[in-house]
Amino acid sequence: MYGGGNIFEKPENEIQEDPVKLAEFEARILAGEKIEPTDWMPKEYRKQLIRMIEQHAHSEIIGALPEGTWITRAPGFRRKLALMAKVQDEVGHAQLLYSAAETLGKPREEMINDLISGKSKYSNVFNYPAVTWADTAVIAWLIDAGAIINQVANSKGSYGPYCRALERICQEESFHLKYGHDNVVFLATGTPKQRQMVQEALNRWWPPIMHFFGPSDKISVHTETLMRWKVKMASNDDMRQKFLDMYVPKIWDLGLTIPDPKLRKNEETGVWEYTEPDWNEFKRVINGDGPCNAERLAVRKMAEEKGKWVREALLNRNEMYSVPLS
Amino acid sequence: MNVNEYKYNSHTEMSDELTSGVKDLLFKMADDELILGHRNSEWTGLGPILEEDIAFSSMAQDKLGQAQAIYNLLNQMGEQDADTLAFTRNENEYKCCHFVEYPIGEYDFSLMRHFLFDAAEALRYNSLLNSSYKPLSDLAKKFRGELRYHTLHSEVWIEQLSRATEESKARMQSALNECMPLALGIFEPSKYDDLLLQEGVFTGEENLKSGWYEHIQNILTNSGLKVPDLSSITPSFGGRNGYHTEYLKPLLDEMCEVYKIDPEAEW
Amino acid sequence: MPIKSIDPRITRANIEIQNKETSKENKVLEKLDHWQTYEVFAQNKRGEHYSHVGSLHAPNPEMAWILAKEQFGRRNKITGIWITKTSDIFSVTENEEEMFELNSEKIYREAGGYKVMDRINKFKKENKKISEK
Ligand SMILES: [Fe+2]
Ligand SMILES: [Fe+2]
Ligand SMILES: [Fe+2]
Numbered sequence: 001m002y003g004g005g006n007i008f009e010k011p012e013n014e015i016q017e018d019p020v021k022l023a024e025f026e027a028r029i030l031a032g033e034k035i036e037p038t039d040w041m042p043k044e045y046r047k048q049l050i051r052m053i054e055q056h057a058h059s060e061i062i063g064a065l066p067e068g069t070w071i072t073r074a075p076g077f078r079r080k081l082a083l084m085a086k087v088q089d090e091v092g093h094a095q096l097l098y099s100a101a102e103t104l105g106k107p108r109e110e111m112i113n114d115l116i117s118g119k120s121k122y123s124n125v126f127n128y129p130a131v132t133w134a135d136t137a138v139i140a141w142l143i144d145a146g147a148i149i150n151q152v153a154n155s156k157g158s159y160g161p162y163c164r165a166l167e168r169i170c171q172e173e174s175f176h177l178k179y180g181h182d183n184v185v186f187l188a189t190g191t192p193k194q195r196q197m198v199q200e201a202l203n204r205w206w207p208p209i210m211h212f213f214g215p216s217d218k219i220s221v222h223t224e225t226l227m228r229w230k231v232k233m234a235s236n237d238d239m240r241q242k243f244l245d246m247y248v249p250k251i252w253d254l255g256l257t258i259p260d261p262k263l264r265k266n267e268e269t270g271v272w273e274y275t276e277p278d279w280n281e282f283k284r285v286i287n288g289d290g291p292c293n294a295e296r297l298a299v300r301k302m303a304e305e306k307g308k309w310v311r312e313a314l315l316n317r318n319e320m321y322s323v324p325l326s
Numbered sequence: 327m328n329v330n331e332y333k334y335n336s337h338t339e340m341s342d343e344l345t346s347g348v349k350d351l352l353f354k355m356a357d358d359e360l361i362l363g364h365r366n367s368e369w370t371g372l373g374p375i376l377e378e379d380i381a382f383s384s385m386a387q388d389k390l391g392q393a394q395a396i397y398n399l400l401n402q403m404g405e406q407d408a409d410t411l412a413f414t415r416n417e418n419e420y421k422c423c424h425f426v427e428y429p430i431g432e433y434d435f436s437l438m439r440h441f442l443f444d445a446a447e448a449l450r451y452n453s454l455l456n457s458s459y460k461p462l463s464d465l466a467k468k469f470r471g472e473l474r475y476h477t478l479h480s481e482v483w484i485e486q487l488s489r490a491t492e493e494s495k496a497r498m499q500s501a502l503n504e505c506m507p508l509a510l511g512i513f514e515p516s517k518y519d520d521l522l523l524q525e526g527v528f529t530g531e532e533n534l535k536s537g538w539y540e541h542i543q544n545i546l547t548n549s550g551l552k553v554p555d556l557s558s559i560t561p562s563f564g565g566r567n568g569y570h571t572e573y574l575k576p577l578l579d580e581m582c583e584v585y586k587i588d589p590e591a592e593w
Numbered sequence: 594m595p596i597k598s599i600d601p602r603i604t605r606a607n608i609e610i611q612n613k614e615t616s617k618e619n620k621v622l623e624k625l626d627h628w629q630t631y632e633v634f635a636q637n638k639r640g641e642h643y644s645h646v647g648s649l650h651a652p653n654p655e656m657a658w659i660l661a662k663e664q665f666g667r668r669n670k671i672t673g674i675w676i677t678k679t680s681d682i683f684s685v686t687e688n689e690e691e692m693f694e695l696n697s698e699k700i701y702r703e704a705g706g707y708k709v710m711d712r713i714n715k716f717k718k719e720n721k722k723i724s725e726k
């Protein structure tokens with residue numbers, strides 16, 4: 001899962017690219033063709049793609065942690081099996097996405113090092129805790145719903161390996177969404193205690209959900225070139241609007257309250273109005289000061305370290321690393 | 327096999343004594359799968375490398391699926407439904423062996439347990455293919471493919487790690503030494519063994535154990551490990567009669583925490 | 594102080610929060626720590642061609658296939674898997690586009706390049722005339 005909350009860097013200095021090759025490259029993208037790993041590509045395209053796919057991969061593997069919190073406590077076989085399969089899928093998504101990013105020339109080990117050292121980012125929402133079982137239901141439904149909106153858009157992007165990975169990922173996400181919805185529906189239509197649990201979880205998760213698609217286009221870094229190159233496929237605000245349009249009615253259907261008194265659809269403009277999310281909080285959390293940042297990274301580090309002897313035992317040092325094909 | 331060739335197509339054709347024996351067998355099988363599936367699920371998202379994380383999680387899911395199917399069969403035989411059986415019984419009503427109760431430890435312990443347990447499990451199901459009780463034979467058929475992958479996965483891992491570095495060899499040997507008494511607890515004799523054998527329902531724990539020992543000894547010895555002699559080990563018995571290790575109670579408390587918020591609720 | 598997490602698995606793992614400053618130089622993984630890369634090909638149905646379904650990290654072919662089976666065969670049924678080291682694949686790819694271009698004038702090797710009915714019909718017609726005489 002992943003949102004548009006990724007931060008694109010401003011190009012450090014304008015890199016001079018071969019104008020003929022650049023024109024051919026842009027013409028190809030304009031014609032709707034995909035770019036493949038061995039094609040010529042602008043340095044900036046490669047850099048931003050690595051950054052984006054890597055952030056996406058990190059979000060999947062770190063995203064396995066908040067829901068993993070409840071793996072040993074899921075109530076009943078149906079939920080226990082589904083939650084395990086869902087978290088397993090997220091690990092699988094990380095596997096696919098790291099491979100896609102590797103095709104651009106950054107080995108998986110380097111990406112994981114950058115994750116653990118705090119150099120690379122991942123989706124902000126995973127720095128919040130899943131306090132109760134109901135939080136996993138809300139995450140699986142609404143965070144995955146947001147992720148699908150973003151991933152469906154990205155799957156129409158220009159980089160072949162990323163699109164192919166996303167195609168499979170989107171299929172699996174639709175199971176996540178159904179599972180999450182089913183889970184929320186059971187809680188919302190259940191006992192008073194269950195209803196209370198899910199309402200409280202929604203209250204906790206609403207602000208991160210509003211952060212999920214990233215800062216408003218009005219204040220975010222210029223992304224025209226990335227849009228032209230089909231790296232960034234939809235504006236943060238557009239995706240947020242789409243999400244609200246699709247899911248707010250479904251949440252209200254269940255008699256749940258969304259903790260934003262200003263939230264309403266302006267019937268004239270068709271645009272959702274809401275309280276502006278706290279973007280300072282967003283920045284603070286993405287820069288490391290959220291409630292769970294330190295734990296998430298420490299856990300990831302622990303997993304890598306605990307597995308080290310296993311990997312080292314089977315490593316054949318006579319082999320060379322090759323960039324995966326796709 | 328033709329339907330008519332089974333001695334028992336339904337438990338209603340059995341004596342009360344035999345029904346109790348079959349239920350005893352089913353409970354220990356289901357409880358083992360449930361508790362080990364639960365334990366192994368703890369690795370999901372935390373495994374030694376992404377690819378193995380996925381494989382190990384699949385097998386934990388398979389185990390829980392098997393547990394559920396066996397509880398469903400018990401339900402058809404008059405017991406409560408699968409969720410109630412798995413999530414609401416008292417500790418002393420579980421019949422799992424001590425082996426599955428132990429914490430996951432390091433990956434060496436988890437893999438060695440996976441290998442030793444699944445070897446026994448595969449042989450158990452294999453013998454049940456010929457059970458005179460049709461539902462048991464059907465169950466064994468259903469899980470054959472899954473078990474094939476589990477044993478293959480565990481054998482490749484054990485063989486490779488036991489032959490790799492000094493560290494990995496030493497780790498696998500000490501995991502084996504730690505596991506053996508626990509693994510033998512799988513085969514704790516039951517007062518129903520003779521009856522089940524006579525009636526052609528199940529070959530019995532003692533027979534299973536000798537087949538298992540021969541099988542794992544082959545693989546482990548070929549992998550360069552020293553297999554402890556059976557006579558030198560005191561098996562960890564008690565689980566089949568409801569006497570458990572210190573690890574089971576906290577595991578159950580954790581597993582049932584949400585379910586017990588309101589057992590009447592639909593989750 | 595070890596982390597006390599909402600996740601009981603994490604609490605049991607007994608891990609420390611890392612110091613933010615020292616963690617910046619943290620290089621947990623060395624080169625090749627996650628093994629080599631392999632390419633995976635799968636067949637969806639008996640009788641069909643195998644096609645490329647993705648890559649994975651593994652230490653040797655046997656392990657690669659064991660791991661590939663779950664990552665690439667757990668959701669869709671597959672009937673077979675091929676594994677190869679990425680480095681063993683010789684690939685000629687997209688940037689050879691001009692060479693891959695097809696010359697549409699090579700009709701001598703197309704079925705559509707052979708149209709003989711006109712000739713046969715003409716032959717039949719003439720034959721008929723001769724025999725009528
Ligand atoms: Fe995902
Ligand atoms: Fe997902
Ligand atoms: Fe198994």
